Amino acid sequence: MGNYTFQWRQAFRAFPEMLEGALVTLQISILSMLIGVTIAVLLAVGRDAKSRWLRAPATAWVEVARNTPALFQIYMAHFGLGSFGIYLSPYAALLAGIAFNNAGYLCETFRGAMRAIPGTQLRAGRSLGMGQAKAFRLIILPQMFRISFLPTTNQMIWAILMTSLGVTVGLNSDLAGVTQDLNARSFRTFEFFALAAVIYYVIAKAVMLGARLLAARLFRY
Amino acid sequence: MIEIENVHKSFGALQVLKGIDLTVQRGEVVSVIGGSGSGKSTLLTCINGLEPIDKGRIVVDGTEVHARDTDLNKLRRKIGIVFQQFNAFPHLTVLENVTLAPRKVKGMGRKDAEEIAVQQLSHVGLADKLNVYPSRLSGGQQQRMAIARALAMSPDYILFDEVTSALDPQLVGEVLDTLKLLADEGMTMICVTHEMSFARDVSDRVAFFHKGVMAEIGAPDQIFGDPQQEETRQFLSSVR
Numbered sequence: 001m002g003n004y005t006f007q008w009r010q011a012f013r014a015f016p017e018m019l020e021g022a023l024v025t026l027q028i029s030i031l032s033m034l035i036g037v038t039i040a041v042l043l044a045v046g047r048d049a050k051s052r053w054l055r056a057p058a059t060a061w062v063e064v065a066r067n068t069p070a071l072f073q074i075y076m077a078h079f080g081l082g083s084f085g086i087y088l089s090p091y092a093a094l095l096a097g098i099a100f101n102n103a104g105y106l107c108e109t110f111r112g113a114m115r116a117i118p119g120t121q122l123r124a125g126r127s128l129g130m131g132q133a134k135a136f137r138l139i140i141l142p143q144m145f146r147i148s149f150l151p152t153t154n155q156m157i158w159a160i161l162m163t164s165l166g167v168t169v170g171l172n173s174d175l176a177g178v179t180q181d182l183n184a185r186s187f188r189t190f191e192f193f194a195l196a197a198v199i200y201y202v203i204a205k206a207v208m209l210g211a212r213l214l215a216a217r218l219f220r221y
Numbered sequence: 222m223i224e225i226e227n228v229h230k231s232f233g234a235l236q237v238l239k240g241i242d243l244t245v246q247r248g249e250v251v252s253v254i255g256g257s258g259s260g261k262s263t264l265l266t267c268i269n270g271l272e273p274i275d276k277g278r279i280v281v282d283g284t285e286v287h288a289r290d291t292d293l294n295k296l297r298r299k300i301g302i303v304f305q306q307f308n309a310f311p312h313l314t315v316l317e318n319v320t321l322a323p324r325k326v327k328g329m330g331r332k333d334a335e336e337i338a339v340q341q342l343s344h345v346g347l348a349d350k351l352n353v354y355p356s357r358l359s360g361g362q363q364q365r366m367a368i369a370r371a372l373a374m375s376p377d378y379i380l381f382d383e384v385t386s387a388l389d390p391q392l393v394g395e396v397l398d399t400l401k402l403l404a405d406e407g408m409t410m411i412c413v414t415h416e417m418s419f420a421r422d423v424s425d426r427v428a429f430f431h432k433g434v435m436a437e438i439g440a441p442d443q444i445f446g447d448p449q450q451e452e453t454r455q456f457l458s459s460v461r
Contacts, residue, residue, distance in 0.1 A: 124308035127269055128322035128374060129297040138325060142312045221312055221354035 004190075011191035014182050021178030022199050028095050028174060029160040029207075035095075036102025036159070037152070041141070043107035044114060058107070065104020070162050073097040078169040090171035098162050105155055106148075113147035114140060146219045153211045157204045164200070175199060222246055222282060223268060223378060223411070229276035230263055237263045239433040240277070245411060247377070250404045252420035252441075253413045255430030256456060261413040262305075264430075265380040268411070269293075269300045282377070298326065301371030301379040305386050307363040309355035315342065316351040319370045327374070334373075341369040345399050361392030365399055372403075379403070381412040417460055421445050429453045 046058030065073070074097030077088055088096060117140055125135030145152075164176035171177045179196040183189050223245040230238040237260045245251050253261045266272040268279055270286045270293040279286040284296055310318050319338035323329045329337075342348055345365040355363055364384055371379055381400065385393045397419050404410060404423045414420055420427050421441045428438040431452045437444065448454045 118306075118308075120304065120306055120308050121310065123271060124304065124310070127271060127297055127302045128370070129294045129326040130322065131294050134325060138321065139310055146312065219312075221356060 006191060007186075007188050008191055010186060010188055011182075011195045014178075014192070015195070017182070018175060018178055018196060018199060021173060021175040022203060024174040025160065025163045025176070025200075026203055026207075028091070028098065028163045028166070029156070032095055032098040032102055032159050032163075033156050035099040036106055036155070039099070039103035040106035040110055043103060044110040045136075047107065047111060048114075061100075062104045062107050065101050066108070070097065070101050071165050071168060073100050074165050074169055090166060090169045091173070093169050094163060094166040094171055094174075097165075098159050101162065102155055102159055105158075106152060109148045109151045109155070110144055113144045116147050117143050149211075149215055149219070153208060156207060156211065160204050160207065161200065222280075223409075224280040225264070225268070225277075226279070227277035228264070228267060228274050228279060230260070230267060230272065230274050237433055238267070238274075241433075241435055243428065243435060243438070245378075245409065247409050248407050249426070250408075250410045250412070250424045251426050251428060252424040253411065253428045253430055254415070254417065254420055254456070255436075258432075259430040260433040261430045262382050265302065265382050265411065265413055268380060269297050269302055271302075294326070298374055299377045301374060301376035303364070303367050303371050303379065303381050303384050305383040307355075307360065307367050307387070309358070309363045309366060311355055314352050314354055315347060315358070315366050318355065318366060319373045322370070323373050337373050337375075338369070341372045342366070344372070344402075345369045346395070359392060360388045361395045364388065364392075364396050368396075368399055368403075378409045378411070381410060381414070383413050383415060385414070385416055415460070417445070417457075429456065431456070 043058045043061055046054040047062065049055050049058075074094055077096040077100070078090060078093035081088060121139050121143070122135050125139045126132070130138065163174055166174050167176045167180050172181055175196055179192050183192045186192070225241055225243040228238050228241045229236070241260075241264060243251070253264070255261050263272060267274050268281070268286065270291070274287055281296060281300060284291055286293070286296065310321065313321060316335065316338055319342060320331070320334040323334040323337060324331060339348065339351065342351065345368055347362060347365055347369065350358065350362065355366065358366065384400070385396050388396060393416070397416060400410070400412065400419070401423055412420070412424070424441050426438055427441050427444040429436050429444060429448075429450070429452070437448065437450045437453045444453065445457065448457060
């Protein structure tokens with residue numbers, strides 16, 4: 001590292017541009033979580049369903065999402081689907097890939113949480129005249145979210161960091177994409193990526209803090 | 222009126238109910254006693270359709286519980302059940318536990334539901350715990366809340382499934398007092414219980430279950446004072 005001269009000023013000058021990228025990163029990760037959580041709930045119900053026609057696709061989703069590289073999932077969304085005439089923009093492909101991945105992991109997290117809720121809770125709801133779906137929504141779901149809250153925040157952080165894979169499908173508006181462009185123009189690799197890493201760290205920390213505040217409001221029991 | 226006719230029920234190879242016949246009139250309090258595994262609790266969950274039956278039929282106010290076209294969600298509004306393990310909803314306050322079903326099942330407005338809930342919770346002595354979460358309640362308080370929750374649906378019948386069995390001995394009294402209060406008010410109740418003095422004092426009739434069969438049924442004085450069956454005598458001497 002002897003004769004490398006750090007040029008931090010150039011990196012700091014690009015800071016506002018990187019922050020804009022950070023907003024895109026945050027947006028993709030939050031959207032991917034919202035979609036992921038929704039699908040994961042459906043998958044968790046499907047995996048334990050009586051009908052094979054619900055169980056099989058849910059299981060297949062979880063198997064593929066968890067046991068193949070996230071990079072491939074994003075590649076498939078962008079380049080792979082193209083073979084079938086479905087063209088997703090880099091942004092949409094990244095979002096789809098991460099949401100797919102989130103759903104697979106969160107499904108298992110949620111399933112574990114549901115196992116922790118005594119079956120008698122559902123029976124109690126049913127015996128008050130609630131249908132299966134209503135009892136699930138009003139009684140099981142809120143308890144499930146509380147039990148699985150910490151592992152879910154884990155996945156949230158993972159989602160934030162996974163967005164950096166967007167560069168591989170040509171996304172240049174998120175933090176990794178912006179950083180990559182700046183790097184290509186200046187070859188100040190260390191400075192730009194170090195700064196970007198700090199920003200990723202701060203985003204992840206801030207999201208965790210937000211999640212904790214949300215939990216304190218939602219789970220008061 | 223609840224009419225139970227020749228009800229059979231098995232879990233796998235295990236025959237739990239072997240032809241139960243029992244009719245409970247409006248306003249009647251029937252206690253069901255018997256050893257564990259005698260099928261008492263199963264009968265209750267069959268009455269409100271939580272469990273299917275293999276043979277026979279159960280008719281509540283003219284509606285056959287296990288008929289294919291019966292709307293169980295609707296039927297269950299008039300048959301309350303209170304379980305051994307309280308089953309408080311831990312994520313809801315006491316008040317929310319009680320208003321949930323009136324609001325979400327009956328479609329009542331929040332205000333009306335809360336009015337009923339406060340009334341029922343006062344009834345069971347929990348008026349000062351409205352905004353507390355169940356985890357802060359004792360077992361006896363949780364069970365009384367569960368009773369208020371069932372009452373808030375204004376059911377015509379309430380089934381009690383060993384509601385004091387999971388309680389510390391010193392908390393049993395407060396729950397039994399609540400049941401007595403309901404019985405005095407004319408609520409129709411079927412109580413599966415191990416509390417013999419309760420069965421004796423409060424019931425109009427006492428049924429003794431033995432190995433899936435109703436071995437004997439009669440007035441409390443007769444069952445406890447002059448049991449006709451050998452099994453009843455043996456059971457009673459074992460719990461005394």
